[in-house]
Amino acid sequence: MENLRELETFSSVEEMDNFISKALEYFDLCELDRRLLRLLAGHSCKFIGVSWLKVESMANALRVSYKTVQRALKRLKELGIIKRIRTLRPTRGGFGASITIICPIELTYREEATKEAPEGTQEASAHKETFYFKTYSGDIKYTQDIKYIRQQAELDYSYLTEFVPEEFIQVVKPFVSPEEAYSLWGKVQVVAKKYAPSVLDIVEPAIRAFKASVLAYKMRRIKKSFGAYFWGALSGIFSVEQRRVAGAKLWNWLGE
Known part of the structure; x- marks a missing residue:
């Protein structure tokens, strides 16, 4: 278990909580994904940022099915907020349960050029555009944008x-x-x-x-x-x- 100390991604619980708050604000997550992220954070305090919580336990806590939790985990992984690591059984061998690591990805901004205000009015303030990954450069590609919409939106009639x-x-x-x-x-x-x-x-x-x-x-x-x-x-x-x-x-x- 002490090996999990090496996987810690935050120096304190407060730092992890601050990141979770910012992630919930920046990402347009559905309600289930938000609840799951909070649940993982609540079970990542002993080894900060590392959760040993099993998928079955997540499903029971959130009162949803096993597959629903798997899909939610996949969405959070694709956004870069978490990653899942398979563990090995030290005695019997083979794969054990997976652990979930909360990843403190960098949320960056791009400032648009300040527009020239009409004469007699105050200057327009600079507008900040949120970027979801630090690896994004320029506009989000069409395929990435559509993939993101499919992950987040639930259609109605x-x-x-x-x-x-x-x-x-x-x-x-x-x-x-x-x-x-x-x-x-x-x-x-x-x-x-x-x-x-x-x-x-x-x-x-x-x-x-x-x-x-x-x-x-x-x-x-x-x-x-x-x-x-x-x-x-x-x-x-x-x-x-x-x-x-x-x-x-x-x-x-x-x-x-």
Whole structure:
């Protein structure tokens, strides 16, 4: 255990607490990640900055699942706030439990040029832009920015309104997440284009296919996956709709 003394990353608990406070302010962490970081700090006082807390114990303390904690740890690792080290069993050999080390990364700033104030007004004050890693130079790259958004943001259904019809959202909302709703509507568009290119209103057939799939799921008739069954239901319903539209066009042509 004394070997952990060599892994300490802070000289005092006060120094560690100050870093945690700054990290919570600078990083736009979700509530779970903030709670996890505080939990780790609370269990890193004997060897300052080093926690022996197991993932199972973290999950129990936060009242979430094991995998949820693993994902939160991964997010904190990618931000550079912590790192995880596997330990070795001295007697039996092999890997033991992992330890978590809080890393006092440097949070730097870049000052933007002071803008010239209009005549008769006070000069504009210099604006500071926060950078999340000292290794960042210049603007955050697009791929890094998108990765950061995916880590932090939890979507709600308001994000779908520009891409998914409101009627479809209201039907699927009680059963699936926003991401799943977006994926299901993507299937609707692909199947409609393939099997029913002449059908203009694809929302109503899509809703019927979804309701049929939910009923089949509730009745335990789905043998593979819900997505595969939904695709099959869409294919059947849109094929019928395409024949109906084509038949109506043919009837109108014969009547002319």
